[in-house]
Amino acid sequence: MQPSDSRKTPLTFDTIEPGSGLAAALAKSRADIIGEVSASNLKGRGGAGFPTGTKWNLAAAARVHGEAAKYVICNADEGEPGTFKDRVLLTAYADLVFEGMTIAARAIGATRGLLYLRGEYVYLRPHLEAVLDRRRKAGQLGADILGTPGFEFDIEIRMGAGAYVCGEETALIESLEGHRGEPRNRPPFPVNTGFMGQPTVVNNVETLASVTAIFAKGAAWFRGIGTEKSSGFKLFSVSGDCDAPGVYEFPLGITIAELLERVGGTGAKAVQVGGASGQAVPASQFGRRIAFEDLATGGSIIVFGPGRDMLHVAKNFMEFFVEESCGQCTPCRAGNAKLLEGIERLERGACSSAYLNELVRLCETMQVASKCGLGQSSPNAFLSIVTNFQDEILGRTPADR
Amino acid sequence: MSGEVKAGQDTSRAPSSQRIQQVAAPPDVLQMIGGQITVTIDGTDVKVPMGTTVLEAARQIGIRIPTLCHHPDLCVAGVCRICVVEVEGQRTLQAACAYPITGSLKVKTHTRKVRQARRHILDLLLSTHYGECYSCKRNNNCELQSLAKEYGVDFYRFGHVTESQYPKDESSYSVIRDMDKCILCRRCVRTCIDVQEVGTLEAVGRSNRTRISTFLDKPLAGVVCINCGQCINRCPTGALHANDTSDEVWRAIDDPTKHVVIQTAPSPRAGIGECFGCEPGTPLTFQLNTALRLCGFDKVFDTNFSADLTIIEEGTELLGRLYRALVKQEPAAFPQFTSCSPGWVKYLEHFYPEYIPNLSSAKSPQQMFGAVIKTYYAKTHNIDPKDIVTVALMPCSAKKFECNRPEMAGSGFKDVDYGLTTRELAQMIMEAGIHLPDMPKSGFDDPFGDRTGSGVIFGATGGVMEAALRTVLELVTGRKVEKLFEHANIVPVRGFDGVRYVELPITQVADEVPALIRHVIPTFEFLKGATLKLAVAHGTANAHKVLEDIKAGGKLSECHFIEFMACPGGCIGGGGQPIPTSPEIRAARARAIYAEDMESDVRKSHENPAVARLYSEFFTDGPCGHLAHELLHTHYTARGKHIG
Amino acid sequence: MLVSQQQKLQEEIRALVARHGRTRAALMPVLQELQEKYASITDFAMQVVADELGIHPSEVYGVVSFYAFLHHEPKGRFQIRLCQTISCDLAGKARVAKQLENELGIAFGETTPDGRFSLEWASCLGMCDQGPALLVNDRVYTRVTAEQAHRIIEECRSVFGAHATQAAHA
Numbered sequence A: 001m002q003p004s005d006s007r008k009t010p011l012t013f014d015t016i017e018p019g020s021g022l023a024a025a026l027a028k029s030r031a032d033i034i035g036e037v038s039a040s041n042l043k044g045r046g047g048a049g050f051p052t053g054t055k056w057n058l059a060a061a062a063r064v065h066g067e068a069a070k071y072v073i074c075n076a077d078e079g080e081p082g083t084f085k086d087r088v089l090l091t092a093y094a095d096l097v098f099e100g101m102t103i104a105a106r107a108i109g110a111t112r113g114l115l116y117l118r119g120e121y122v123y124l125r126p127h128l129e130a131v132l133d134r135r136r137k138a139g140q141l142g143a144d145i146l147g148t149p150g151f152e153f154d155i156e157i158r159m160g161a162g163a164y165v166c167g168e169e170t171a172l173i174e175s176l177e178g179h180r181g182e183p184r185n186r187p188p189f190p191v192n193t194g195f196m197g198q199p200t201v202v203n204n205v206e207t208l209a210s211v212t213a214i215f216a217k218g219a220a221w222f223r224g225i226g227t228e229k230s231s232g233f234k235l236f237s238v239s240g241d242c243d244a245p246g247v248y249e250f251p252l253g254i255t256i257a258e259l260l261e262r263v264g265g266t267g268a269k270a271v272q273v274g275g276a277s278g279q280a281v282p283a284s285q286f287g288r289r290i291a292f293e294d295l296a297t298g299g300s301i302i303v304f305g306p307g308r309d310m311l312h313v314a315k316n317f318m319e320f321f322v323e324e325s326c327g328q329c330t331p332c333r334a335g336n337a338k339l340l341e342g343i344e345r346l347e348r349g350a351c352s353s354a355y356l357n358e359l360v361r362l363c364e365t366m367q368v369a370s371k372c373g374l375g376q377s378s379p380n381a382f383l384s385i386v387t388n389f390q391d392e393i394l395g396r397t398p399a400d401r
Numbered sequence B: 001m002s003g004e005v006k007a008g009q010d011t012s013r014a015p016s017s018q019r020i021q022q023v024a025a026p027p028d029v030l031q032m033i034g035g036q037i038t039v040t041i042d043g044t045d046v047k048v049p050m051g052t053t054v055l056e057a058a059r060q061i062g063i064r065i066p067t068l069c070h071h072p073d074l075c076v077a078g079v080c081r082i083c084v085v086e087v088e089g090q091r092t093l094q095a096a097c098a099y100p101i102t103g104s105l106k107v108k109t110h111t112r113k114v115r116q117a118r119r120h121i122l123d124l125l126l127s128t129h130y131g132e133c134y135s136c137k138r139n140n141n142c143e144l145q146s147l148a149k150e151y152g153v154d155f156y157r158f159g160h161v162t163e164s165q166y167p168k169d170e171s172s173y174s175v176i177r178d179m180d181k182c183i184l185c186r187r188c189v190r191t192c193i194d195v196q197e198v199g200t201l202e203a204v205g206r207s208n209r210t211r212i213s214t215f216l217d218k219p220l221a222g223v224v225c226i227n228c229g230q231c232i233n234r235c236p237t238g239a240l241h242a243n244d245t246s247d248e249v250w251r252a253i254d255d256p257t258k259h260v261v262i263q264t265a266p267s268p269r270a271g272i273g274e275c276f277g278c279e280p281g282t283p284l285t286f287q288l289n290t291a292l293r294l295c296g297f298d299k300v301f302d303t304n305f306s307a308d309l310t311i312i313e314e315g316t317e318l319l320g321r322l323y324r325a326l327v328k329q330e331p332a333a334f335p336q337f338t339s340c341s342p343g344w345v346k347y348l349e350h351f352y353p354e355y356i357p358n359l360s361s362a363k364s365p366q367q368m369f370g371a372v373i374k375t376y377y378a379k380t381h382n383i384d385p386k387d388i389v390t391v392a393l394m395p396c397s398a399k400k401f402e403c404n405r406p407e408m409a410g411s412g413f414k415d416v417d418y419g420l421t422t423r424e425l426a427q428m429i430m431e432a433g434i435h436l437p438d439m440p441k442s443g444f445d446d447p448f449g450d451r452t453g454s455g456v457i458f459g460a461t462g463g464v465m466e467a468a469l470r471t472v473l474e475l476v477t478g479r480k481v482e483k484l485f486e487h488a489n490i491v492p493v494r495g496f497d498g499v500r501y502v503e504l505p506i507t508q509v510a511d512e513v514p515a516l517i518r519h520v521i522p523t524f525e526f527l528k529g530a531t532l533k534l535a536v537a538h539g540t541a542n543a544h545k546v547l548e549d550i551k552a553g554g555k556l557s558e559c560h561f562i563e564f565m566a567c568p569g570g571c572i573g574g575g576g577q578p579i580p581t582s583p584e585i586r587a588a589r590a591r592a593i594y595a596e597d598m599e600s601d602v603r604k605s606h607e608n609p610a611v612a613r614l615y616s617e618f619f620t621d622g623p624c625g626h627l628a629h630e631l632l633h634t635h636y637t638a639r640g641k642h643i644g
Numbered sequence C: 001m002l003v004s005q006q007q008k009l010q011e012e013i014r015a016l017v018a019r020h021g022r023t024r025a026a027l028m029p030v031l032q033e034l035q036e037k038y039a040s041i042t043d044f045a046m047q048v049v050a051d052e053l054g055i056h057p058s059e060v061y062g063v064v065s066f067y068a069f070l071h072h073e074p075k076g077r078f079q080i081r082l083c084q085t086i087s088c089d090l091a092g093k094a095r096v097a098k099q100l101e102n103e104l105g106i107a108f109g110e111t112t113p114d115g116r117f118s119l120e121w122a123s124c125l126g127m128c129d130q131g132p133a134l135l136v137n138d139r140v141y142t143r144v145t146a147e148q149a150h151r152i153i154e155e156c157r158s159v160f161g162a163h164a165t166q167a168a169h170a
């Protein structure tokens, strides 16, 4: 009943000496720090895959409005179903995460950092506070960090309160500012107008830890791992029908088949790549690669064994989105509810193909017209299941339940 | 002599997502702000200043993009998504209302994807929309309904609710909430928080349980609401509407034992034409008189009469306070605040009860008229006041609450029995089969037929101040106001700036105080060389700024007299006025009002012969005298903010 | 609430606001501390918070009603949140849920009449490799079986001590 260590493979992060990355970064000029990150070709590990170097560059160039300063925010709201690698990182490698934030601060000229920790992980807070305290005492946070004159930066932990949408960076900022977690219009983007209207970098926990690794071992080393477009190693949160669920590290570009081999999930019927907002990949496509150029993911892998009812899966995902939609914009607020209703019709065997097609078109509208990534991606799972498992979901009888 | 009060920093409390977006761009591009950018919309080029939204740019070249959550008075929301357009190079569609132009763009506004998305959004909104257009207050004037027509909605693609989901909130005298018809555009929320600083309404809950509600979902009458109705004016649907008492008014008209009199305020007369298809700013004052008689009202009076009365009472009160403070060294609350806007009065009672002594004790013109009708008029016309029904045509939903205040019955009878909004009266006129613009003109009824331009301009922000100044300056200086201001137009107090501040030095004073007010103030000598400091504010968010400045001992705390109007633009923008509203529409209505003022033969309250007659025949102990206090003045309740 | 209690709460909120800063950005931390201490945020508390931060009570209510971990209605001393998302679902959350309901005699979304336990669904708790997972306040339990439901509840009861346990059995 007590949680156990999720790690199933050795992680590169084990080999990174805390402090080494930060020291290496502080030896460089601010422009060179960003240059190094860009050279590594690191792309955001939170799901969207935006190039981290570019993001930092924009924030570094952005002008501060008025007196205040820039911010670095670590997105530790990890709420995507099937994702738990950030929890592992915060538990076992918190130093590397805070170091990544400190490097980001140096790069963009920020003085305050915030770690937005999801409410469900409140039990990690004492540990994280202790690490922060230790780092302050060691001169790794505070004024003149590691003897770098004028480099002042500190980190504060702020808690989420049970809202998946607050993982979306602008909703996260709204939440930090004391509002309902409702995503903002973009543009402007947080790199220009973020927390308190100031230029703000929001990065995922793993992105920041990877930054530290990149400075400890060099951009060239990082680029040498993975594929041309998807550099580096990646943590995967694997769950569902496999022998050894847990956190794995693989280079990007791994195929689903290879991955299933490693986690003891061969024979699966489908794999959900990218969590609830990702897609259900059927066995026929297990040759596809997990990389930004093919199946992008924040690392969530959910394996569905041969006996699983994919309509039930679709329903579980849709219930999640109905519950977690912020309710602000029409396509997502009302659209998810309509899709769920459609799934319930399918369950009852009472959905015509015409209506199903209507719902598929509604999915397209949600994908293009929703205000934020939640509504834009919430139809994905439904769509992929309707597309790939149509004969399984149509014409159900009570016996199929 | 006119000084600008800086609006101060942005006090908007709206979530940053719903505030006007800062244009954000790298520094080199920032240089270009103010510069022009060419964008291509549906193949047509248009040059716009950096930061213009796609919606604004499209409107400039006559391309219509539908909107629901957008409103010209409010900050951006970008939540309904009906305005989505295709922007070349973007994976998703973009909300035109929220997309600032910071570089050249190619936009398409009606591609297949766009049309499908808009139709789906309407289908989704309608799937949860419970209500039928023909039993709806907004039938034919509803943005959702027009869009459904525009996009050819002929069936409910995603079904339709067949049962009410929310009970109607009919607790308020002023505003009724029918959330079954709410489309969650949040225009009311932004209005109530940003424009009015009252914060009654907010989005509550999340996901598809999100609803617009009050603190703890309490009925409107149980929370802090100033009844201003600004939320109604900006609601695109029938989800919010005024508490309509026209049935009761018809009943009174139908009852032969009742003597039904109506007073009409200037703002509705400048606005009511809009309900009949006229351009905003078409005054129908005299056509309306004819129509009202046809409807069956026994007498039609002009609220201007009691506006003039208000000026005399309130002006006398002000001079009295000045005299007490400056000559007799007695305590007197300054600045004196106007009290004719019931929304503002309730705002003060809730949020700044400690400033109640500053409020003029004079009733609003609506209430003064009611009191005069049920006393003086009843007596002189030999009608039992219990048989008189007083109706007021007002631009305002707060007037409905005001006339039901228990203290508003100094004569033993309710001063005003029913307050009707412009929209409701227009409805009654239509019901009577009358097309208002076609009516012949006719005048007001005696004995209150005399009216002045001062009463007319009460309708626009700054109007009460201007009317008061016309009288006070003339009495105090002994010189014609026309000598001080061309055509007696006191332009510095006009306009639509949120807060306006004016200083008027008094260089000379009249030798003698007019007999009418000599009992309050025996001499003007003490005012010689003094400088009158005055301010005007409209919209309670601006009132909030003024009061905070006063509290902090700022420049406005030195004012002698401040005019407050709860509604943006003053009464012409009242919560009972025709829908829609916008800065342009309000400006047009204001123009109509100032034009009516210019056309008046008499333009100063103290020159109104009917008012003079009233004092000589009835209020014989003069302005602010005993009887006046009983009938024309009132008191206030410190309500505070706590919601029990 | 008694006047003295109200005053105490007011003092407490003022101290919280002083600590977190008199800005709207302090709203979440202040509400979270109140939630943790009192298991709900009362009408009165919301109004005091609004006053102290210079915002409207409706806005505080809007925020409280948005977040799953903030409550206006009183919740149990122990809030049991069972993950309902896919991995825990595949791992058998349905039977755990049923048994929790059986043990407590309440349905999800309800609180026991003695005010001790509330049963709620949660979205993904980030324990997907060890599901079914549940949170009891800030403590996480993993690989929970229907059989263990009873033990988890007993563990909570023992926190109350002998006295409270007696009361619960009475």
Ligand SMILES: Cc1cc2nc3c(=O)[nH]c(=O)nc-3n(C[C@H](O)[C@H](O)[C@H](O)COP(=O)(O)O)c2cc1C
Pocket: A043, A044, A045, A046, A047, A048, A049, A050, A052, A075, A076, A077, A078, A079, A080, A164, A165, A166, A167, A168, A169, A170, A202, A203, A204, A205, A207, A208, A372, A373, A374
């Ligand atoms: C609905 C939604 C939820 C998200 N949740 C998370 C999350 O839990 N953690 C995260 O790092 N990013 C999340 N993101 C992505 C963030 O918006 C943002 O892109 C990311 O934090 C940027 O960091 P990165 O570039 O380092 O990946 C989410 C996005 C959406 C639309």
Ligand code: SF4
Pocket: A165, A182, A183, A324, A325, A326, A327, A328, A329, A330, A332, A333, A370, A371, A372, A373, A374, A375, A376
């Ligand atoms: S897409 Fe969904 S979560 Fe995103 S803003 Fe719209 S309603 Fe909110």
Ligand code: SF4
Pocket: B129, B130, B131, B132, B133, B134, B136, B137, B138, B139, B140, B142, B143, B144, B145, B181, B237, B238, B239
């Ligand atoms: S709100 Fe509009 S669409 Fe709805 S019933 Fe009224 S008129 Fe019709």
Ligand code: SF4
Pocket: B175, B191, B192, B196, B198, B199, B200, B201, B224, B225, B226, B227, B228, B229, B230, B231, B232
């Ligand atoms: S009437 Fe005025 S105060 Fe009341 S809810 Fe509407 S906008 Fe807010």
Ligand code: SF4
Pocket: B181, B182, B183, B184, B185, B186, B187, B188, B189, B212, B231, B234, B235, B236, B237, B239, B240
């Ligand atoms: S009540 Fe009207 S203005 Fe307010 S959100 Fe609903 S539809 Fe929009």
Ligand code: FES
Pocket: B066, B067, B068, B069, B070, B077, B078, B079, B080, B081, B082, B083, B084, B095, B096, B097, B098
């Ligand atoms: S009008 Fe643009 S999103 Fe509503």
